[in-house]
Amino acid sequence: MTTTTTEPVGAQLRRWRERRRRSQLDVSLAAELSTRHLSCIETGRANPSREMIGRLCDELDVPLRERNTLYLAGGFAPVHPERALADLGAARAAVDAVLTGHEPNPALAVNVRWELLAANRAAGLFLGDVGGGPAPEPFNVLRATLRPDGLAGRIRNLPQWRAQVLRRVRRQLERTSAPGLAELLAELEGYPAPAEVEPDSAGAPGPANDLVLPLCLGTEYGELRLLYTTTVFGSPRDVTLDEIAVETFFPADAATAALLRAATAQPAG
Numbered sequence: 001m002t003t004t005t006t007e008p009v010g011a012q013l014r015r016w017r018e019r020r021r022r023s024q025l026d027v028s029l030a031a032e033l034s035t036r037h038l039s040c041i042e043t044g045r046a047n048p049s050r051e052m053i054g055r056l057c058d059e060l061d062v063p064l065r066e067r068n069t070l071y072l073a074g075g076f077a078p079v080h081p082e083r084a085l086a087d088l089g090a091a092r093a094a095v096d097a098v099l100t101g102h103e104p105n106p107a108l109a110v111n112v113r114w115e116l117l118a119a120n121r122a123a124g125l126f127l128g129d130v131g132g133g134p135a136p137e138p139f140n141v142l143r144a145t146l147r148p149d150g151l152a153g154r155i156r157n158l159p160q161w162r163a164q165v166l167r168r169v170r171r172q173l174e175r176t177s178a179p180g181l182a183e184l185l186a187e188l189e190g191y192p193a194p195a196e197v198e199p200d201s202a203g204a205p206g207p208a209n210d211l212v213l214p215l216c217l218g219t220e221y222g223e224l225r226l227l228y229t230t231t232v233f234g235s236p237r238d239v240t241l242d243e244i245a246v247e248t249f250f251p252a253d254a255a256t257a258a259l260l261r262a263a264t265a266q267p268a269g
Contacts, residue, residue: 009053009073014042016060019174031059050076063112063176064242082239085117091233091241098231102248104264106226112178112243114142114169122264123249126151126219141247142169142184146191156216156223158194164213178243214252221263225252 007015017027024042028035033052040046041056048056053074057067068078085092099107099120106123110116115138119127127144144150146162155161166188173181215226226249236242251257 007073008044009048009070010042010044010046012070012073013048013053013056013060016057016062016066017042019177020060022060027056027059031055048074050074050079054079061175063178064236064239065179066177068239080237080239080242083241085240085244088238088241091238091244094233095244095246098246098248104260105251106249106260107246108141109244109246110141111240112172112176112245113138113180113184114140116141117244122260125221125263126154126217126224140184142188146188148192151217152191152194154218156218157213160213161215162194215249219259219263222255222259224259225256226250227252 017024024035024038028038031038031052032055037046038056041048041052050071053067053070053076056062057070062070064080065082068080071078085095088095095109095118099109099118102122103120104122106120106126108116108119108123108127116127127141142165145155146152146165152158152162166185169181169185169188172178173185212227215224215228217224217226228247228249231246231248233241233244251260
C-alpha cells in the first residue's frame with residue numbers, strides 16, 4: 001500500500017534531502033541540476049518533471065514506496081508496482097532457494113515492518129510456539145522476540161540483544177520512514193527493559209563475542225548461539241521486493257552447529 005500525503009512534492013523532497021543530511025549544493029551537483037532549480041522545486045516555485053523526481057529519488061536513496069508517493073504528489077502515476085510475494089516470480093524462487101539452502105541453520109524473510117513472509121524449518125523450531133507461530137497474520141518477528149511472553153524469556157543475553165535490535169530499528173526508521181515502523185519501535189521500547197548484567201554471565205557469548213554479538217537462545221534442543229547476516233535484493237523495481245530482507249543465522253560455535261543438525265534431522269510433526 002502506497003503512503004498518501006497532501007504534502008507538496010517539493011516539501012517532501014526537501015525532507016528527504018535533510019533526512020540524508022545532504023546540502024542543496026551537493027544534491028544539485030550529483031543530480032545534474034542547478035542549486036537554484038533545486039531550491040525552486042523545494043519551495044514550490046517550480047514543478048519537477050517525472051524524470052527529475054526519479055533522478056532526485058535515486059540520488060537521495062528514497063525507498064520505492066515513498067517514491068510512488070512523490071510521483072503522486074507531483075501529479076504523476078506511481079512508477080513502481082507492488083505485487084504479492086507469491087507473484088514475484090524468479091525473485092520469490094530466489095528467496096525460497098536461500099531459505100531451503102540454508103538448512104540446517106535458521107533463515108527467514110521479513111518485510112520492512114518485520115512481518116514474517118517466509119521461513120525455513122530450522123527457524124520454525126524456535127518461532128513455531130511463539131504467539132501461535134506465523135498465524136495470526138501478520139506475525140511480527142521483533143514483537144515475538146522482545147515481548148515478555150515471547151522469546152525474551154529464553155534470550156540469555158537479552159539486555160545486549162534488545163539494545164542492538166532497538167538501534168537497528170531506529171536506523172531503519174531513519175533511512176526508510178516506513179509506515180508502521182515508528183509505532184512498532186514505540187511498542188518495542190515500551191516492553192520492560194531487562195536489568196543489565198555482566199557480559200560473562202547469563203549466557204556469555206564466548207569466543208564469538210570478539211567478532212559480533214550473537215543471539216544466545218535457550219531452546220528445548222539446548223543452548224543456541226547464533227550469528228546473523230541480512231540479504232536484500234539489488235536494484236529492485238517492485239515495492240514488495242524493495243522491502244524484503246532475508247535474515248540468515250549461522251552457528252557461533254561447534255555445539256550450536258551440532259544441535260541444529262540434530263534438531264532438523266528429526267521428523268517434522
